[in-house]
Amino acid sequence: MKILVVGTGAREHAIVHALASEAAAGGDAHDLHAAPGNPGMGRQATLHAVDANDGAAVAGLARELGVDLVVVGPEAPLVAGVADAVREAGIWCFGPSAEAAQLEGSKAFAKDVMAAAGVPTAMAHVCTTEQEVADALDAFGAPYVVKDDGLAAGKGVVVTPDRDAALEHARAALAARGAEGRVVVEEFLDGPEVSLFCISDGAAVVPMVPAQDFKRVGDDDAGPNTGGMGAYTPLDWAPPGLVDEVVARVAQPTIEEMARRGTPFSGVLYVGLALTSRGPRVVEFNARFGDPEIQAVLARLRTPLSRVVVAAARGDLGSLGPLRWSDDAVVNVVVASEGYPASPRTGDPVTGIAEAEALDGVHVLHAGTARSDDGTLVSAGGRVLSVVGRGADLAAARAASYAGVAKIGLQGSHHRSDIALKAERDEVRVP
Ligand code: AMP
């Protein structure tokens, strides 16, 4: 098939890598294209310098190329209506409409859908004034959770024991959006977090395997939130039956509620959960695969990814059957540039990728990389690479991934050294 992948990150590179790997596994060889892509994706796909957020441009490119399918990776193009533009051009698209992507685009909208669908989530107040925020903080008590209502690349959320810091974040978020300003104040959820990606065609739901992300920048969850510093799968510590329970209590009712509203959701419903002492609770919905989790999840997928995305886009997911998975463990460690997340430094040479990929079970996905004028690979963003290691168990997968990270050269770069460490040591507990 001819497939166009939209986006520039390691998530999109993981999608391209999975599609390109089908041939080696005895499946189809696809003609892959990316808009705009990144230098890593350029090894497996033809790159096109088209703005990912410009629906008319993406649809135009898809038509010009005559692709069978467009896969939209990130949230920004989805919220901007790129999937709508592609479908209007008569081309199959994997990814929700702009209206359906509001499940991610607006936390207040997501809360409203969850309430209507009876989905277990944190109690929340949507606030438009500082006084409402103060009242809500006092109603829930510490630790405080304050969320900016709009898209904020994972950085719009503050979780803090400090009431003044919580108020200050709310004040800044309200001020930044003027009269439209809204913040969501929530009850604190205890317990480990899980990401479960549920594929939907607007009616049926097919779950992937759960994964865990590491959002804080430093080891032992120190420092500020980031877009995600690493991930792993499987989660041997998760309660049996978790996936079935989340599909039945969260994903299926949400997909039904979206259809009932006349805005069916097709694509990936990313269910971010906390496994609390009172059972699983939804922390957030996203409208696309999680980055860095999908880099690990796709490394275990045995069903050809092309079959999954085509079935979802065409509305015949019911014919796909359950997905098949390898028993391997996979660990993805993100290599970030100096200063990330506050002020990432860019333009430094990146080396060692070929050496890392020469190791058993290691592949490297690009995120914030670019080619300088003389062709040197340089850093171009906060999260620069995803180093993905696989092995028979988490210990082997961690060893592979970290051996790969050790080969990477990037001045001032940093990474977490404890991705999947507690799981490897069987120290993750559901309260
Ligand atoms: P979100 O953008 O909603 O996913 O929030 C980002 C991160 O903040 C989550 O992954 C959690 O680590 C944390 N967080 C969000 N909501 C809560 C909550 N109600 N209780 C505890 N932690 C939360």
Ligand code: GLY
């Ligand atoms: N892994 C966090 C996210 O993709 O939002």
